[in-house]
Amino acid sequence: MFSLSLRDGARLGPLEVWHAEEFAAHLDRAREHIRPWVGAGFVTHDVDGAQATLKRYAERQVGDGGRLYGIWRDGVLVGGVMFTDFHAALGSCEIGCWLEPSAEGHGLVTQACGALLDWAFTSRGLHRAEWHCRADNDRSSAVAKRLGMTLEGVRREAWPYEGMRYDKQLWAVLAPEWRALGTAAPRSGTDQVCAMSTNRE
DSSP, rough: OOOOOOOOGGEEEOOGEEEEEEEHHHHHHHHHHHHHHHHOGOOOOOOHHHHHHHHHHHHHHHOOOOEEEEEEEEEEEEEEEEEEEEEETTTEEEEEEEOOOOGGSHHHHHHHHHHHHHHIIISSOEEEEEEEEETHHHHHHHHHHHOOOEEEEEEEEEEEEEEEEEEEEEEEEEHHHHHHHHHOOOTTHHHHHEEEEETOO
């Protein structure tokens, strides 16, 4: 299994079906914190549900679609990043993230998402990457800004949650813009890391 070092002793690696118990324990710590900001199907409540989520992403990866990666800090799964959508033929993708409270404020998501973007643009030749978040999710929009993304629009009341509807922001960065950022993301080893992941499909 590959492992890409992140700051503060953290690492990025594939989050796979055999991690189901670890993923379920992580969600027990993170569930109420992330629930308002992620898709309802992602917030499962037991090992079976965690396994189903991991299987769903594994099947999508086999089809060169979505991918799921965990962030481990001091050996504990504390969050992750993903290609929510990945369309090689269209040259576009959507990335996302989540973290439990203990891992916030260390820049781990920005660094990990940077690795995904670098692979998508550099190794796979994609042209466009999107980031969707609730308009009132200040932490998420701040990550999009740090990744050099542009706010392209707001979909009004497009995010249902607990009987209410919230606006959704659409951010994006294009490959030429990403290349112009130069050192905005960790590039050392990124091609090797993600290529190893792809070769397992």
